[in-house]
Amino acid sequence: MANFADVAKQFVEFYYHQFDADRKQLAPLYILTIRQRENSMLTFESASIAGVGGIVEKLSCLPFEKVKHAVSTLDAQPSENGGILILVTGALLVDEEERSMNYSQAFQLLPDGAGSYFIYNDIFKLVFG
Amino acid sequence: MANFADVAKQFVEFYYHQFDADRKQLAPLYILTIRQRENSMLTFESASIAGVGGIVEKLSCLPFEKVKHAVSTLDAQPSENGGILILVTGALLVDEEERSMNYSQAFQLLPDGAGSYFIYNDIFKLVFG
Numbered sequence: 001m002a003n004f005a006d007v008a009k010q011f012v013e014f015y016y017h018q019f020d021a022d023r024k025q026l027a028p029l030y031i032l033t034i035r036q037r038e039n040s041m042l043t044f045e046s047a048s049i050a051g052v053g054g055i056v057e058k059l060s061c062l063p064f065e066k067v068k069h070a071v072s073t074l075d076a077q078p079s080e081n082g083g084i085l086i087l088v089t090g091a092l093l094v095d096e097e098e099r100s101m102n103y104s105q106a107f108q109l110l111p112d113g114a115g116s117y118f119i120y121n122d123i124f125k126l127v128f129g
Numbered sequence: 130m131a132n133f134a135d136v137a138k139q140f141v142e143f144y145y146h147q148f149d150a151d152r153k154q155l156a157p158l159y160i161l162t163i164r165q166r167e168n169s170m171l172t173f174e175s176a177s178i179a180g181v182g183g184i185v186e187k188l189s190c191l192p193f194e195k196v197k198h199a200v201s202t203l204d205a206q207p208s209e210n211g212g213i214l215i216l217v218t219g220a221l222l223v224d225e226e227e228r229s230m231n232y233s234q235a236f237q238l239l240p241d242g243a244g245s246y247f248i249y250n251d252i253f254k255l256v257f258g
Contacts, residue, residue, distance in 0.1 A: 043204045043216075075172045075252045079237060080210055087172075087216075087235045087252040102256060104233035106216045108208060123204045123216040127231060127256055 008076035016069040043123045064094035082111040102127040137205035145198040156185045172252045193223035211240045231256040
């Protein structure tokens, strides 16, 4: 299995690329294929959702069409049970807005038992000020 | 055991209170008393340290005397093995500086097996822009 820092970097690149291209297609990232007891969680601007169905509906219904994330920093640590904790800071630009908004996002990835990872925890927060 | 959101709130209040009062005294928060195999981790401005000795030395040697954290937002989720993932955004003011700096900090707390929690993951990042 790859080094946790490499996995974190690849995950972050893929996640925001897919989010900006077509965020409805993020569902597979939140689905666990083996350990069915797990329930992925998203907290988006303090609204909490559990389960991939609700998460993808929430992401799909966000009030913008176009979005572009720019990652500024990415830090990762190994966590329990082979997991990876990631803290991203960055900026995003939506639709025709000219001013970007700063955000922070924490992910916890867990191994899916099939050689890959899924998103177990996802906390997104805009940063003002 | 208390609700994860209550634990997160109490932890965050205590952590920054203790940090601002005397950060050398944070050591007990990073020490696990029961499961000795665990090794707490801190990533501070992208420098990574494992183990409570190194963590407390790092925090003690930060290049400021006085510091005051102001938490803006706190979001928490339950994580694996009874853990709690927390994302804090806030601002901090050091020494005689008049301008505060924004920061984001992700913590993962794990149960210590004795009814309380310790910090297993800690990622701190200043946010510019």
